[in-house]
Amino acid sequence: MERAAQTREAHRVTLIGAVIDFAVGVAKMIAGVMVGSAALVADGIHSFSDILTDLFVVAATHFGRQEPDSNHPYGHGRIETLATLWLGSVLIFVAGGIAWASIGRLLEGEPIPAPGFWAIGIAVIALLAKEWIFRYTMRVARRVNSRLLEANAWHSRSDALSTVVVLIGLVAAQIGVGWMDALAAIVVGVMVGQVGGRLLWESGRELIDTALPAEERDAMQRAAEEVAGVRSVHDLRARKLGSDILLDLHIVVPPRVTVSEAHEIGNEASRRLRETFPNLHDVTFHIDPEDDAGETEHSLRPAPPLRADVEGVLDQAWHDLPIWQACVDLDLHYLDNQVDVSLYVDTLPPGQDLDAAAQALRRAASRLAWIGRLRVWLGPGKG
Numbered sequence: 001m002e003r004a005a006q007t008r009e010a011h012r013v014t015l016i017g018a019v020i021d022f023a024v025g026v027a028k029m030i031a032g033v034m035v036g037s038a039a040l041v042a043d044g045i046h047s048f049s050d051i052l053t054d055l056f057v058v059a060a061t062h063f064g065r066q067e068p069d070s071n072h073p074y075g076h077g078r079i080e081t082l083a084t085l086w087l088g089s090v091l092i093f094v095a096g097g098i099a100w101a102s103i104g105r106l107l108e109g110e111p112i113p114a115p116g117f118w119a120i121g122i123a124v125i126a127l128l129a130k131e132w133i134f135r136y137t138m139r140v141a142r143r144v145n146s147r148l149l150e151a152n153a154w155h156s157r158s159d160a161l162s163t164v165v166v167l168i169g170l171v172a173a174q175i176g177v178g179w180m181d182a183l184a185a186i187v188v189g190v191m192v193g194q195v196g197g198r199l200l201w202e203s204g205r206e207l208i209d210t211a212l213p214a215e216e217r218d219a220m221q222r223a224a225e226e227v228a229g230v231r232s233v234h235d236l237r238a239r240k241l242g243s244d245i246l247l248d249l250h251i252v253v254p255p256r257v258t259v260s261e262a263h264e265i266g267n268e269a270s271r272r273l274r275e276t277f278p279n280l281h282d283v284t285f286h287i288d289p290e291d292d293a294g295e296t297e298h299s300l301r302p303a304p305p306l307r308a309d310v311e312g313v314l315d316q317a318w319h320d321l322p323i324w325q326a327c328v329d330l331d332l333h334y335l336d337n338q339v340d341v342s343l344y345v346d347t348l349p350p351g352q353d354l355d356a357a358a359q360a361l362r363r364a365a366s367r368l369a370w371i372g373r374l375r376v377w378l379g380p381g382k383g
Contacts, residue, residue: 006144011058013140013149017133017156018054021047024126028163031122047126050159053090057083057152074241074282080148081241084203087151091196094158099193102165102186120174123167130160145279147202154195212238212245220247223276229253229265234293235286244281247273255289255335262287290335304339304370307332314341317365322349323357323376338372345378354378 028044068074134157141149211217217238224233236249251269253262266285274280292298305313310332318324326349331342348357358376365371 006146009140010144010146010149013137014054014057014152017137017152018051020129020133021050021054021159024129025051027122028126031119034119047130047159050155053087053152053155057087057148074246078207078241080146081203081206084148084151084199085207087148087155088196088199088203091151091155091158091199092193094162095190095193095196099186099190106186117174120167120170123163123170127160127163127167130156130163134160147199147206151199154199158195206240209239212240220273220277221249223273224249224251224269227265227269227272229257229261230269232291233269234288234291241281245277245279246282246284247280248284248286250286250288250293252288252291256333262289289333301337304334304337310339310341313368314365317368318361321360321364323352323360333372336372339370340373340375341371342375342377345376348378 025044025047028047032044134153137149137153137156141147141153217236220238221233221236224230224236231252231254233252234250236247238245238247240246249269251266253265257265266287270283270285273283307330311330314324323343323345326345326347327343328346329344331344333340333342343361345357348354352360354376358374361376362374365374
């Protein structure tokens with residue numbers, strides 16, 4: 001429901017921007033034709049081009065914020081990332097066009113006729129309208145955490161800046177100083193190009209799964225380690241997927257808790273993280289019974305025997321022992337590269353206590369180097 005509301009809000013602000021772009025473009029075109037200002041006509045065409053961008057943003061936010069499916073199990077956030085790359089490229093193209101045309105006008109000394117104050121007034125109104133839609137879109141972009149909307153906001157700002165250039169040129173032409181238009185346009189082109197370059201850089205980093213800043217990762221680790229039952233957290237990895245964050249982490253819990261308790265500790269850590277960091281879209285945790293940070297991946301180490309093999313080897317070593325025959329359950333704990341064994345019995349063999357039974361088991365299994373702690377428990381076991 002929250003994602004749907006964010007998508008609707010993104011669509012609303014983008015469509016409002018498209019309506020403003022249309023109105024501003026028509027006003028600039030009419031005024032430019034009537035006063036003979038090529039710059040004002042070109043700025044009107046720029047406003048009309050923004051409508052295509054707005055429609056592209058609507059489509060990208062619609063598809064980019066859809067829920068995961070079988071073909072895209074991590075969601076569709078990369079659509080927004082690719083769209084942001086495209087918008088960044090458009091900004092650089094616009095910046096280059098503004099700067100190139102303005103350098104030509106500056107070198108050629110092209111005269112600009114006096115436009116009249118009513119044309120200047122239309123440029124001022126257009127500037128205010130584009131600045132308002134920039135600020136409105138930027139507020140929504142930050143609220144829904146959409147870099148694509150932020151890019152579109154800056155695209156609106158580029159139109160506002162180009163209108164500033166036109167306004168400077170109109171005012172300068174009105175007082176007979178036409179060369180200021182070209183000089184101001186070059187400065188604006190550089191500014192717009194910097195914004196486009198920043199968007200390309202940030203989106204490119206996201207595409208190659210660059211990690212979140214260290215302070216954000218540290219805050220996530222602290223939030224997880226505050227959960228009761230969590231001894232430590234390591235191998236925490238986080239990356240951006242559009243407006244979402246994907247997180248993987250290893251959670252160290254007490255080594256002898258049950259699987260279900262350890263899993264619930266992990267669930268609670270996941271809940272705490274989602275409450276603290278609302279942009280977390282996917283949290284994958286791995287439960288560790290001991291801290292193995294920095295060690296060789298377990299799947300790359302020699303494999304210890306699993307339960308079926310352990311029980312077979314133990315039966316060969318203990319099949320003659322009465323305590324083994326009385327066993328009703330068996331716990332295995334894989335710790336410190338060994339296997340700890342706990343036997344549960346309903347009754348002890350005649351003449352044996354728990355210590356004597358454990359000693360007999362240890363002597364019979366003395367050649368099994370992989371056995372760690374060995375204990376005997378009198379009771380119902382795990383049930």
